[in-house]
Amino acid sequence: MFEEAAFPGALPMLAKPELAQHAAMPQSHTLRGEDIVYVDNTPYRRHPRGGGLVALTATVANRVVIAKTAMVKDHAVVVGNVRLFDRVVIEDRAIVADGCTLRGDSSVGGDAVLRGSVQLSHQARVDGAAHLSGNVKLQHYAHVRQGTLVGGLVIH
Structure with a gap:
């Protein structure tokens, strides 16, 4: 679902709970059932194609x-x-x-x-x-x- 190497500094929506304490940005967000990824505090979604x-x-x-x-x-x-x-x-x-x-x-x-x-x-x-x-x-x-x-x- 998510490759850290592709976007350094990005965090997937469903981060492991043990990592959440180290992150300064939101870890849980849902938009119309889509996973949200944060890059430099900006929310992104994955494109279907x-x-x-x-x-x-x-x-x-x-x-x-x-x-x-x-x-x-x-x-x-x-x-x-x-x-x-x-x-x-x-x-x-x-x-x-x-x-x-x-x-x-x-x-x-x-x-x-x-x-x-x-x-x-x-x-x-x-x-x-x-x-x-x-x-x-x-x-x-x-x-x-x-x-x-x-x-x-x-x-x-």
């Missing part, structure tokens, strides 16, 4: 796939046929929609919007007020902070 962590303040569609080691944080929105693999993080007020695929240690934050068939991999980062749509691929530490990228682009 893949087991990744989703903050209770985030919005994620049921059809999205989130790998067990991926996270959707803060007030991020992830909808459509999005697939989040590996150690991907979606945070802040970012929106990822349609058929986007994110891999590796890539991340999206700020007020960024990704739509269409956007692909991120190899620690690519999109944040700020950036908007990407269409068949855009960001790879190998590429970082987009502002502006709009549309169409068949590959950025390394």
Whole structure:
């Protein structure tokens, strides 16, 4: 159910009673029958498709796939046929929609919007007020902070 190595500092909802005395955060919480996991005092639930962590303040569609080691944080929105693999993080007020695929240690934050068939991999980062749509691929530490990228682009 829970792997400490995937999220250091995280505590599962149903911690062993002998460990509860050492924890500074709540150990027991249920939301609609789901197990709640705390990471840095923020409550998360496991997503049904893949087991990744989703903050209770985030919005994620049921059809999205989130790998067990991926996270959707803060007030991020992830909808459509999005697939989040590996150690991907979606945070802040970012929106990822349609058929986007994110891999590796890539991340999206700020007020960024990704739509269409956007692909991120190899620690690519999109944040700020950036908007990407269409068949855009960001790879190998590429970082987009502002502006709009549309169409068949590959950025390394």
